[in-house]
Amino acid sequence: MDPTSDAQVSPQETLRQVRRALEDLVLFEGRQFIAPADMSHPAAPDEAQVEAAQVEPSGEPEPQMPEPMAAEPDQIQAEPQMMEAPPTPQVSGTESLEGFRQQICECTKCELGHTRNHFVFGAGRADADILFVGEAPGADEDRQGEPFVGAAGQLLTKIIEAMGLRREDVFICNLLKCRPPNNRDPLPEEVASCEPYLKEQIRLVAPKVICCLGKFASQALLRSDLSLSRMRGQQHTYEGIPLVVTYHPAALLRNASYKRDTWEDVKTVRRLFDGVEL
Numbered sequence: 001m002d003p004t005s006d007a008q009v010s011p012q013e014t015l016r017q018v019r020r021a022l023e024d025l026v027l028f029e030g031r032q033f034i035a036p037a038d039m040s041h042p043a044a045p046d047e048a049q050v051e052a053a054q055v056e057p058s059g060e061p062e063p064q065m066p067e068p069m070a071a072e073p074d075q076i077q078a079e080p081q082m083m084e085a086p087p088t089p090q091v092s093g094t095e096s097l098e099g100f101r102q103q104i105c106e107c108t109k110c111e112l113g114h115t116r117n118h119f120v121f122g123a124g125r126a127d128a129d130i131l132f133v134g135e136a137p138g139a140d141e142d143r144q145g146e147p148f149v150g151a152a153g154q155l156l157t158k159i160i161e162a163m164g165l166r167r168e169d170v171f172i173c174n175l176l177k178c179r180p181p182n183n184r185d186p187l188p189e190e191v192a193s194c195e196p197y198l199k200e201q202i203r204l205v206a207p208k209v210i211c212c213l214g215k216f217a218s219q220a221l222l223r224s225d226l227s228l229s230r231m232r233g234q235q236h237t238y239e240g241i242p243l244v245v246t247y248h249p250a251a252l253l254r255n256a257s258y259k260r261d262t263w264e265d266v267k268t269v270r271r272l273f274d275g276v277e278l
Contacts, residue, residue, distance in 0.1 A: 097126040097204045104177075109193040112178035118145030122173030122201060129273055130165070131207040132156065133198065133217040135248060136176035138183055147172050152249040156213070159249070159262070163270045163278065171205050173198065175217045186216050195220050202238070209272045210241055211265075214248030232265060242272045 094100055101121045107113050120137040123146050132148075140150035148156050157167050176186050176194045198220070202210065212218040215228040221238045224231060228245065236243040246265035247258045267278045 095204065097201070100200060100204060104197055107177065107193075107197075110178075110190050112176065112180060112190055115181060116178040117142045119177050120145055120147050120174060120179075121177060122147055122171060124167070124171035125169060126171070126205060128169065128171035128205055129208040130170045130211065130269060131202060131205055131209070132160075132170060132172045132211050132213060133221070134172070134174040134213045135216045136174050136183075136186055137179040138250075139179065141174075142179040147174055148249075151253060155249040155252060159266055162263075163266055164276065165270075171201075171207065173201055175220055191216065191220055202241070207241060209269050210238055210243040211269045212243060212245050214251065218243075218245045232261065244269050244272070 094103070105119045105121060107119065113119075116137075118137075118141075120141050134148060134152075137147065138150050138152070140153070141147055147153070156172070160167050160170060175198055176190055177197060178194075180186060180190065198217075210221070212221060215231075218228060218231050219225060221243060222231065222236055222245075228247065232245040232247075234245070236245065244265055247262050252258050252262060270276050270278050
């Protein structure tokens with residue numbers, strides 16, 4: 001017999017024994033025991049706890065405590081996020097604007113591909129900071145294969161120069177790459193065929209500012225059916241890029257009263273580009 005067995009056991013020693021017993025029980029019950037923070041006034045153990053403290057080891061191997069499992073990804077509660085439009089898919093498989101032109105220049109996805117003289121891809125700097133988007137090639141553009149080379153194109157060149165820039169410093173293209181017969185408005189199916197090409201051009205050029213010339217390019221990139229007069233003068237973005245809506249140069253040739261508003265719009269383009277106030 002242990003000579004110290006008759007000695008009086010202190011409350012602190014009793015508490016330690018109880019804690020050890022509870023920890024042993026945890027191994028069998030699979031629960032985590034958290035010791036109380038305040039140990040100055042421990043509660044008296046009940047009979048079950050005292051009996052547990054006197055249980056002899058069974059000789060069986062003690063089960064191991066299961067390791068904490070990390071939460072599955074779908075169980076993590078994330079803060080709600082604003083839904084964004086899905087990114088424009090890459091359709092070219094190339095990072096070269098010229099390579100993309102070669103891939104699509106024989107396109108016949110719609111009827112216009114069978115009636116055109118030239119596929120009008122676009123022209124200008126491949127890494128331009130400003131990208132102008134018009135509606136569709138006209139007769140002059142269809143003959144030459146270049147965008148904005150007719151009377152409207154000459155006016156656009158003057159507008160760019162009035163901004164303190166050169167035509168070769170920017171990139172110019174159209175929503176449609178082929179001329180509609182008799183310069184009619186683009187049809188929905190024609191827009192649907194060409195729109196991915198325009199979006200890929202924007203991705204490859206990666207401009208700082210986009211300027212949409214006319215209603216059709218503006219509606220396509222903004223996913224809007226608003227009139228041009230309601231879209232212009234407002235702050236817009238496309239894929240995070242500032243977008244300015246203004247009149248097509250052809251409209252200015254027909255109605256000179258649009259020139260003042262157009263000048264205000266291109267001043268905004270220049271300010272968004274490099275902060276210069278015209």
